[in-house]
Amino acid sequence: MTTSRSDLPVVLDRARPLAAQITGQLRDAVTSGVLLAGERLLSTRELAATLGVSRTVVTSAYAQLFAEGWLEGRHGSGTYVADVTPGLPPVRVPPGPARSGRVPAGQVRPSQATPPSVSPLETDKDGRIEMLPGVPWADGIDPAMWRRAWRYAGTRPPSSWPDACGLRELRAELVTYLRRSRALTVTADHILITRGVSNGLTGLAATLLSPGDRAGVEEPGYPAAREVLRRAGAEVVPCRVDEHGVVTDELPDDLRLLYTTPAHQYPLGGRLPVARRQALVAWARRTGTVIVEDDYDGEFRYDVAPLPALAAMDPEVVVYLGTTSKMLTPVLGAGWLVGAPGLVDRITADRQRISERVPEPVQHALVQMITSGALERHVRRMRLEYARRRSVLMGLPGVIGDTAGMHVVLELPPGRSAAEVASAACDLGVGVFTLDRYYAGPPNRDGLALGYGAVPLTGVRRAAGLLRPLLAP
């Protein structure tokens, strides 16, 4: 039995958010080696008493550090420092994300959430429920918010000479948003407005890759990323993923680029632990590989705030891709690429050579939704709503992955094949994806991906009831 560290170097400024200070200082203590792997922390009750703050504050700070992978163990049975490698490479940890409207798991009650409207999109005319991963809830978008955004866009006259990197106002807003929500400290010159993740990856690939270059993609992973890289002339190299995310030990040394989803591995749902994040960045430094971080649904975490971006660790080797496709809707067609200014300039110039652009009114509408706070309110409402749907599916057997996003993955009991289950589900009117579609090569797992973004709670409940008998061993 280890003794708890009671000499934690936490000094609080009462005028600033307390949980964020605790999070930041404990992170620093780990990265600087003051706290060592395996050390036990004070319990939340003890630390709260020591610091003279409410226990909620400490619980929130610990939850964030758990989610980011700095801590291990369970709240009930003791909290331990995870095995991270301090100081290799130098870890830049900006102030932790502060966020209101956090929804700890298990605290979602129907009374807190927006009552779900009965959506015509729950089912199509045949009464089917299509559980497509990656599709958000279009009907959850407040019509008044949508109207205001486009009304504003209509008041902005079109430019003769639009800025090819995207509207300066939008990039300035994203500077603040990324710092607050992802601990990414960048300037507007680091940001290129894109139409979304695929579009950002296309621009990056056109600039970075030469025909025959090897580009890594998680296996299983996002098929569109593979396709974009293939079209850019790259040889796509599958990189194995386990329940935590990409397996850094196995990465080959000759990749020009690695596409990865550290916040929420797509589709399996792993959250890349801090030690692997450090290993990944060190590997990229050593091999000269560019890491592409796709943070497609980082807004939707149901336990803690969004995680700091991998790019916050080492912005020189990580290019970050964000999108509004999951947090809002793919029909908006807006996203961002964050990278070194020189790289952003090269991608911008390259995009101009093929007249590639993001419609200006789309950018104005997004500015309006960010500056008015409407986008963050929308994300909070959706987070509540998705959490409720998710909790229904968590009752199904075989769920793997992290408490995030808009889909769950089910592994099947021995003897059941995903194709058979999907086919039987289809016969019952429930459309689900089998995992094999996310593999470039032969699948090493058999399972199902169930998207709940576009299916209202009633549909999710019905689908769960129909699927449960099919998932029994």
Place this chain on the structure above:
Amino acid sequence: MTTSRSDLPVVLDRARPLAAQITGQLRDAVTSGVLLAGERLLSTRELAATLGVSRTVVTSAYAQLFAEGWLEGRHGSGTYVADVTPGLPPVRVPPGPARSGRVPAGQVRPSQATPPSVSPLETDKDGRIEMLPGVPWADGIDPAMWRRAWRYAGTRPPSSWPDACGLRELRAELVTYLRRSRALTVTADHILITRGVSNGLTGLAATLLSPGDRAGVEEPGYPAAREVLRRAGAEVVPCRVDEHGVVTDELPDDLRLLYTTPAHQYPLGGRLPVARRQALVAWARRTGTVIVEDDYDGEFRYDVAPLPALAAMDPEVVVYLGTTSKMLTPVLGAGWLVGAPGLVDRITADRQRISERVPEPVQHALVQMITSGALERHVRRMRLEYARRRSVLMGLPGVIGDTAGMHVVLELPPGRSAAEVASAACDLGVGVFTLDRYYAGPPNRDGLALGYGAVPLTGVRRAAGLLRPLLAP
């Protein structure tokens, strides 16, 4: 001296537009061989008297046939049937385009045109005048029209499952627009909504081309088209252009695809004559080449109505690309591809593999501008405005090309180099392009391209005054 054909088989239905009937029946007479190359037609006065219609009607019909290339000669000295190849291949000639607001050359008077506002975009802060080809007049867009379009877009809720070919309402509107303005008779299933010409070409290339395929591009031609095809893995083959457009006799037989601008060759300004159009389509039939018709600025003709599309001749071998980038603004990011439904389906499926889409609100805004008539009113206003600017530049020596579009090309007198003139113009505060940037290989012409789309009349006048001394032999 030839005698005029006085037995023309023109029979008029007084209840329908007269000029369009004359145009259509004379076209039919040429394609069916009733009228032969070199035959002289009645003068406009004689034919008007024969048919019992006003001379204006016949003049308008002849002007359209001149523009389309069916007739040759001058109104004053006799009108002759051009050398076209009847019936090879079967030419589908739908009813000619009917349009109000036509602006015959020379009829543009200041009092008819919208007074140009003094635009802050005429010059940048240094007082420079940037005559960029291909940039339309952003300040010419009526703020009320723009506001209404986006306000409408905001009232349309985002779809969960958007149609990957584009909004059905928009495609239905384009069916009517293309029939009326381009004599293109298609259904909504022939139409894919794109973000513009480059985007349409990208989708087509991804679907049609295999690495190493040879793809022809006009030389000189549109650099972005070359770049798009190169990125799709094609070997880009320069295809020589003369003052009429692409030289069909010289086209190699082993192209998979030919990108061409028959309505208004970019940048030289030629209008592809009927005989070459027929030869082009016959060549494509024989060799299995897909012709890509880029109709980027077909709305801006200052003599006659927009020409029938090449695709109207043989929609099976021609894929048509249209855009709002010139007629409205490139910041909208909307265009269309018209092709056989099977091809459109394949391109659509292929675009979905890389999450390629056109923002839905952009499509709704365009629907509003088309159905309200605002887009056509805008085009008419811009046509008047551009015609006035154009007429200023027509006074400069060395202008070549057709009376269309938003730029002119100047050939230089012997002994003057375009680079020297451009450099001297730059020193005087006038930015112009040299023709060499439109060539893949060594240029066979030396000249300048002057865009007047984004420069108000006052700026065009000032630029013309500054350029004139530099253009003297």
